[in-house]
Amino acid sequence: MQIVRKLTNEIHSTEFLEKHRKKPTDFTRNRTLTFPRLMSFMLNALNSSIQAELVRFFNFIDDSYLSTTSVSTAAFCKARMKLSHQAFIELNDDLVQAFYEAATIDKWQGHRLLAVDGAVTQLPTSNELLKHFGKARSHAAMPAVRLSQLYDVKNNITVDLQVESHSTGEREMALKHLNKTQAGYLVVYDRGYPAVWFYKYHRLKNVDFCMRIVQSSNVVKAFLESGKYSDVVDFPCTEKSLRRCRKDKISTESLRLRLVRVDLPSGESEILVSSLTDLQAYPTALFADLYHQRWGVEEDYKVLKSRLNIENILVFLLKVFYKTYTLSY
Known part of the structure; x- marks a missing residue:
């Protein structure tokens, strides 16, 4: 609860808003989809249509005014364009730091033990996605993204996740993970x-x-x-x-x-x-x-794919960030 409270306070802080809105005038009017609500909505595990998820979200927060107000997909997309994606990166970094500060950390021979592994995930057929991310094989019809995860195998937490085009090399993605490490860490690779x-x-x-x-x-x-x-x-x-x-x-x-x-x-x-x-x-x-x-990071990919439906989450985010709104789930 302490970690949740800390992140909730951060989302509602003026400093966090000012840092991650694209213009000083964004999120200044009294709109239904405020900055904290937009962040909270996008942090949910979304696996349905945007409109269905919006209805479910506003019914859940159970506000007498909001429960009778429908926020459209177009309104959500317009609000999202005012938000920098860096907000989620900072929030995840803060979540990881808060976890390490609050939890009893399990180590290996005095080291914080991490593992790096990559994975490839296919995306729905789309010219925009194909152009941006490429495909896994020359004869493939569907676009694909390359994932790379830095995972704490002793404490079961993802420290960093990179999503790049399929042509990006695993070492280059792993090199970015090193920005999340420090002296005393031990990283295991295949x-x-x-x-x-x-x-x-x-x-x-x-x-x-x-x-x-x-x-x-x-x-x-x-x-x-x-x-x-x-x-x-x-x-x-x-x-x-x-x-x-x-x-x-x-x-x-x-x-x-x-x-x-x-x-x-x-x-x-x-x-x-x-x-x-x-x-x-x-x-x-x-x-x-x-x-x-290092097998722990491979097991976590199974969780991401089977329980969290990471493909659906990626599609949702790509719809939002790359405006590929015509894709079907």
């Missing part, structure tokens, strides 16, 4: 993310990581041939990482990182690369369970 330039950004943020790495590089091949289960080795910049480091004006020097071999029940081996190079503080036996915990 095998689509390793790159020396990407490791370097974690070092710049003083954020630790553990990633599954493919076994094709010379560094990993040499490690496998050694027969060791753990070793700290040099990772030089490859040509692609050199170009990226030079472009971003960051160091091109090699990195000392740890490789860990994890044998699976199937007889196969996974190779992990990590910034946790202290062999005594982080014994090799910890890493199998550490990497397995």
